[in-house]
Amino acid sequence: xxxxxxxxxxxxxxxxxxxxxxxxxxxxxxxxxxxxxxxxxxxxxxxxxxxxxxxxxxxxxxxxxxxxxxxxxxxxxxxxxxxxxxxxxxxxxxxxxxxxxxxxxxxxxxxxxxxxxxxxxxxxxxxxxxxxxxxxxxxxxxxxxxxxxxxxxxxxxxxxxxxxxxxxxxxxxxxxxxxxxxxxxxxxxxxxxxxxxxxx
Numbered sequence: 317x318x319x320x321x322x323x324x325x326x327x328x329x330x331x332x333x334x335x336x337x338x339x340x341x342x343x344x345x346x347x348x349x350x351x352x353x354x355x356x357x358x359x360x361x362x363x364x365x366x367x368x369x370x371x372x373x374x375x376x377x378x379x380x381x382x383x384x385x386x387x388x389x390x391x392x393x394x395x396x397x398x399x400x401x402x403x404x405x406x407x408x409x410x411x412x413x414x415x416x417x418x419x420x421x422x423x424x425x426x427x428x429x430x431x432x433x434x435x436x437x438x439x440x441x442x443x444x445x446x447x448x449x450x451x452x453x454x455x456x457x458x459x460x461x462x463x464x465x466x467x468x469x470x471x472x473x474x475x476x477x478x479x480x481x482x483x484x485x486x487x488x489x490x491x492x493x494x495x496x497x498x499x500x501x502x503x504x505x506x507x508x509x510x511x512x513x514x515x516x
Contacts, residue, residue, distance in 0.1 A: 317351040321403035324358040325421035326411050326456075333493045333506060338409035338454035340510055341491060345405060348515050355399060359420035364392060366419075367426045375430055393427040400428050405450045406485070408476065412457035416471040425479065434483050444484025450516060451480060451488040458497035489516075 322342050326332035346352050365371075374386045375393070382390075400406070410417055428434055434446050453476055461470035473490045480488060493509035495501030 317353070318345065318349040318404045319402055320345055320352055320354045320405045320407060321399055322354055322356045322407045322409075323421070323424065324356065324409045325360060325418040325424075326409055327360055327413075327418065328411070332409070332411065333456040333496055334409040334411040334454050336506065337456060337491060337493050337509055338407050338452075341407050341452050341454055341513055341515075344513055344515050345407075352405075355403070357399070359424050360418070362392075362420070364420055364423040364427065366423050393430070396424060396427050397430055397433055400434070400446060403449065405452070407452045407454060409454045410456075410472050410476060412455065412461065412470070412472045415469045417475065429483065442482070444482055444486075447484040449485050449487065451485050453488065453490045454493075455490055456493045456496060458495075460495045460498065460501065462492055462494060487516075489514075 320342055322338060324332075324335055324338065326334045328335070342354055346354070371389050371393070374382065374390050377386065408421070410421060431437070435442055435444050437443075453473065455472055457470075457472075459466050461467055461472075473492075477488055477490070491509055491513055493506050496505050498505075
């Protein structure tokens with residue numbers, strides 16, 4: 317049995333290609349691991365608060381020293397970290413907006429980045445503590461960014477590979493539905509993306 321965490325960061329609702337692609341990845345995982353459970357978190361609907369100086373400071377206070385107000389201020393962060401650590405497989409819907417990820421996904425990343433919990437410091441520098449996970453990124457884009465002139469403007473896949481890898485999630489696969497607005501490409505873009513899905 318696998319525990320799947322499906323994150324959604326699209327503003328497009330039912331019309332979203334990244335949601336459709338992410339859901340298809342989840343379905344294929346369930347086909348391979350029939351007893352799997354799925355927990356879905358729509359980051360846009362969750363209206364995740366951006367970090368404030370007070371919340372950041374609270375991250376570094378020992379739990380037994382927190383006031384009730386401080387505990388409440390990091391409630392979402394604590395829950396998000398618990399969700400992440402409990403999952404075996406993470407599916408992240410990541411549409412490309414203005415060359416990068418949606419702010420809701422960035423806010424989630426900020427809340428799960430906790431010194432001493434999801435990463436630590438050793439003699440050789442920082443190291444990730446979120447290990448043993450498989451990550452699939454369901455990326456969608458109107459243009460083509462995997463190759464050609466658009467590649468230099470893809471700040472979605474490289475960023476997620478780099479930062480999630482920093483936290484220890486190095487087994488990451490990007491599935492792209494790209495060229496969704498490009499004539500001659502868009503007609504088969506989703507079909508091509510779905511056909512490319514391979515579940516480890």
